[in-house]
Structures are given as structure tokens and as C-alpha cells.
Amino acid sequence: MSHSASNFIALKTIWIKECTRFLRIWVQTLVPPAITMTLYFVIFGSIVGERIGEMSGVGYMEFIVPGLIMMSVITNSYSNVASSFFSAKFQRNIEEMLVSPVPTSVIIAGYIGGGMARAMIVAVIVTCVSFLFADIQIAHVGYVVLTVVLTSTLFCLGGLINAVYGKTFDDISIVPTFVLTPLTYLGGVFYSVSLLPEFWQKVSMANPVLYMVNGFRYGFLGQSDVGIGVAIAVLVGFNVLFFGVAYYILEKGIGIRS
Amino acid sequence: MKALEIKGLRKVYRGGFEALKGIDLSVEEGDFYALLGPNGAGKSTTIGIISSLVNKTAGTVSVFGYDLDTQLADLKRQIGLVPQEFNFNQFETVQQIVVNQAGYYGVPRQLAKERSEKYLKQLGLWDKRNEPARSLSGGMKRRLMIARALLHEPKLLILDEPTAGVDIELRRSMWDYLTKINEQGITIILTTHYLEEAEMLCRNIGIIDAGQIVEDTSIKRLLATLSRETFILDIEPGHNGATIDGFNHRWTDDHTIEVEVDKDAGLNRVFEQLSEQQVKVLSMRNKANRLEELFVSMVEQGRQKEAAQ
Numbered sequence: 001m002s003h004s005a006s007n008f009i010a011l012k013t014i015w016i017k018e019c020t021r022f023l024r025i026w027v028q029t030l031v032p033p034a035i036t037m038t039l040y041f042v043i044f045g046s047i048v049g050e051r052i053g054e055m056s057g058v059g060y061m062e063f064i065v066p067g068l069i070m071m072s073v074i075t076n077s078y079s080n081v082a083s084s085f086f087s088a089k090f091q092r093n094i095e096e097m098l099v100s101p102v103p104t105s106v107i108i109a110g111y112i113g114g115g116m117a118r119a120m121i122v123a124v125i126v127t128c129v130s131f132l133f134a135d136i137q138i139a140h141v142g143y144v145v146l147t148v149v150l151t152s153t154l155f156c157l158g159g160l161i162n163a164v165y166g167k168t169f170d171d172i173s174i175v176p177t178f179v180l181t182p183l184t185y186l187g188g189v190f191y192s193v194s195l196l197p198e199f200w201q202k203v204s205m206a207n208p209v210l211y212m213v214n215g216f217r218y219g220f221l222g223q224s225d226v227g228i229g230v231a232i233a234v235l236v237g238f239n240v241l242f243f244g245v246a247y248y249i250l251e252k253g254i255g256i257r258s
Numbered sequence: 259m260k261a262l263e264i265k266g267l268r269k270v271y272r273g274g275f276e277a278l279k280g281i282d283l284s285v286e287e288g289d290f291y292a293l294l295g296p297n298g299a300g301k302s303t304t305i306g307i308i309s310s311l312v313n314k315t316a317g318t319v320s321v322f323g324y325d326l327d328t329q330l331a332d333l334k335r336q337i338g339l340v341p342q343e344f345n346f347n348q349f350e351t352v353q354q355i356v357v358n359q360a361g362y363y364g365v366p367r368q369l370a371k372e373r374s375e376k377y378l379k380q381l382g383l384w385d386k387r388n389e390p391a392r393s394l395s396g397g398m399k400r401r402l403m404i405a406r407a408l409l410h411e412p413k414l415l416i417l418d419e420p421t422a423g424v425d426i427e428l429r430r431s432m433w434d435y436l437t438k439i440n441e442q443g444i445t446i447i448l449t450t451h452y453l454e455e456a457e458m459l460c461r462n463i464g465i466i467d468a469g470q471i472v473e474d475t476s477i478k479r480l481l482a483t484l485s486r487e488t489f490i491l492d493i494e495p496g497h498n499g500a501t502i503d504g505f506n507h508r509w510t511d512d513h514t515i516e517v518e519v520d521k522d523a524g525l526n527r528v529f530e531q532l533s534e535q536q537v538k539v540l541s542m543r544n545k546a547n548r549l550e551e552l553f554v555s556m557v558e559q560g561r562q563k564e565a566a567q
Contacts, residue, residue, distance in 0.1 A: 101331035
């Protein structure tokens, strides 16, 4: 059997294993985002949103839907890979892969595939929930798919890097709490950055999540605070950077080989 | 063909500890090889490097001609590893664990499922195939790790203390199984603390201590170097005054004698003298495993040499 055929089987195996894992614990992985996002829709969309009126020329509910879907994608991509890889490292079953001939790039792709599968299922659930609250239109399906895939990949890679460096379970909750959540909330999920003073608009431009949320929002509404080309370029750039880092640390065996 | 060839292998851990000081080792195809050594001698580091879980500092390793540095993927395909500690996902089922492992080696899923039936049945785990691994007993978990290591049908099986903490009955059934697969052509390397295990199973042996190979030879040749053995004789009560001239001996209680016997001298003179004194010998056994005596003396000699230098 050729190495590429063997690697494809290995990739499929990691992907099936990862999907089996999050589906086995679906109450912990798929239900909470549905509940959380329903609460966001009810509180920010229906109750508060009605008093806000329009944002960037659309109803507030329509405005926040893409951001909330993207927030779920970011959180679930990251936490799926971080917790799965760290558990494998903690229980030492990562050694099952390390002793086998699976190339590093296939291990990374397998974990991305698992994290993305969970993120997409959650995204579909959240989108279905949003139909109960708003009339959702999609302006550019291609951009919706492209931005969500690139964002999910990026945060899967982020979760993987975090899990490789993490030594305790606390270490893999620090980044989501102190980095991801603030960046997401300040990334224009609930507001248009054009509402901010000029100085804070410039500061916001340094937040990569802003480009993801706005790129995704462009796909839905056909308008956003940043150009779609810039958003895609930022996403691709970060993906290349994070893949490079993940590949380097796994290839070197940092934190997983003596 | 050499199943394993190691030359000048060194490992210096971060912090400066030199676990391996340039060892050379070779294992022939089809061999059943024991790697013995006290705790911290470098056995697990050696196995870790062969299976690429530990990065080496210097030296070369090849498995069935595949080089660790330049043909890593091919080298890994030749090896099945049974580590010392349980390292599978405790929440996955028995069959998921073995089928997934085969998948990492490129075995198609359907074929992996068929093989899982074969190996899980051979190792008495087929009935447990849908149980999560955490529900298995310690012995079952050990057998699961053997099944997992065999599913991609490696040519070299490496077992790091496979029978540690396993009861005697299960240990013997594992010995039978390992002997059987070795006869079918799989080269086996095992590390063990049970010297009886090495003596019973293996044809060749390497003794490692403080990161150096102290001995690398056949078990037969090694045992032939043993010049003296100690026997324990159980005596019918009432004869504890009996003596055995020409042999170091002592009464440990009123019905037990320990006698040291030179290999050349034989046991006949011991029994002749006891018979002349009307002493009835009820039973006899070796005081210690023969290999154990050799192992202890070799490790001690090695340490004395090192201290002298």
C-alpha cells in the first residue's frame, strides 16, 4: 500500500475517533452552545434588541446572528481540539499516534477535521435556533462557507498549540477565558465598530476576531465593517502562521516526547 | 537479517543525566530477546528511542534495515509496542482501541475489524469488545495492549515489562501466547524484572546497567558461566546434627539445609553422605533463580569496575 493511501486511512481514523468522542458526550459538547445562544437571542436580540432598533442598516437581531454563530464556531473549534488533544496527552494515548507512521501533518489535519465537524454541527444548531427569532437571508454563500471554514481551522490549530504546551487542565482553560472571550466580545459580535470613537476603532482593527466576524457577516448581510478581501487575507495569514507553529512543535515533540 | 541493530546509542536528558552511554546491541530476526537491568538502567529509554517516543542524543538505530533517522515511517511499520503503563483511552471500547490503532498504520477499517476479531479472540477479550477499557481488569488491560500492538501485524514486537503485576496463571498464559507468536516468526524483545521469565522464554539476553551493556549473549552461554549453585534440602525431622564434608552448608532450621554445590562437583556426594548418616531427603529446590544470581553478580561487578575507575 502506498504511503498516501495509508495516510488517508490514518486521517480518516483520527477523524472518526474525534467525532465519536464528541458525539459520545453530546450533552457536554452540543447542547450547551444551543442553550447559551438561545439565551443570547432572547436577551440581546428580542428584549434588548427591540429597543436598539437598527444596526448598520439592518435589524439588531439580524445583525447579531452571524456574530453569534461565529462565536459558537470559535469556542467549539478551540475547546474540542484543546480538550481532546490534552486528554490524549494526559492519558498518554497520544503515544498510539506517535509510535505509528502517521505524519505530523495528518495528525494536525485529523484534529482539525474533528474540531471542525463539531463546530459545523453547533453552527447548524445555532442557525436553526436563530430561525426562530429572525428572518435570516444569506447574501453570499461562498463567503459564509469560506470564512467559517478558515475560522474553524484557525481556532482548531490554536486549541492544538495550547494543548501541546498545557501541563494541567487549568492551562487549557486560561486562553479561552482570558484571551478568546475578550477578543470575541470586542470583535464586533454585538456592535458595529463604526459606533466606537476613532481611536478605539483603530485599536479594534488589531483584533483578528473582528475580521472573522465581519467576513462572516458580509456573507450573510452583504456588508461589514472591514473589506471582505482584507478579512480573508487576515484569516489565511493567521492560518499559515498557526499551522507552521503547530507543525513545528509536534515535529519536534515539544511537550510530548522526551 | 538483523531485526534490530543499535550502534553507539546515547541519551542525555535535559538536566544532564546520561541515561545511555553509547550502547551497541543487535537482535537477529526470529529471536526472542530479553533486555534485563535494574530500575533506571536505561531499558525503557532504549525502547523509547527505538519506538521514537524518546529523541536520541547520538548513535544509530535500524529495524529490519530501516534507519530511524532517514526511514522513520517504514521503521515504525515494523514495530508493535507494548509499553509498561496503560496508555489507551480509558473511555473507548476495546474494539475501538485496537481498530483505531490499526488505522494509524494504514490498515483499512474493514480489515482492521476482521483482525480485531482474530486477535481479541486469541487473547480472550472478544466478549469484552464493546466494553469501555476502563472496566477491564489489570490482566485484561495488559492483553489489550498486546492485541493493539499486533493488529498491524508487525515483524518486531517490543514488550516493556508485559507481565508486571499479573497473576501467575495469566503470566503463564501470556508466556504461552508469546512463545506461539515467536514460533510463527515474530521477533520479540522484552524487558522484565522476572528473571525466570527471561530464562524460560528467551534465547538471547542483554544485561544493561547504568546506561551500558554489561553482557550480550545467549542465555545458554550465560548460564554455563555459573560455577556454583545453592540448593535447599528439606530433611525429615530429627537429623539436624548431620554434616556434609567438602561442601559449604548450613541448617536454616531443624529440617532444612542449604548446600552450595560447585558445578563440577555434582550432587552425588551430598546424597551419599546424607544416606550414610541415615538422613532422609524429602525434597530439593534451587535457592534462587540461576539467572538472578548471575544478574546480581554481573551488575555488582560492573559497579565495582566503575567505582574503581
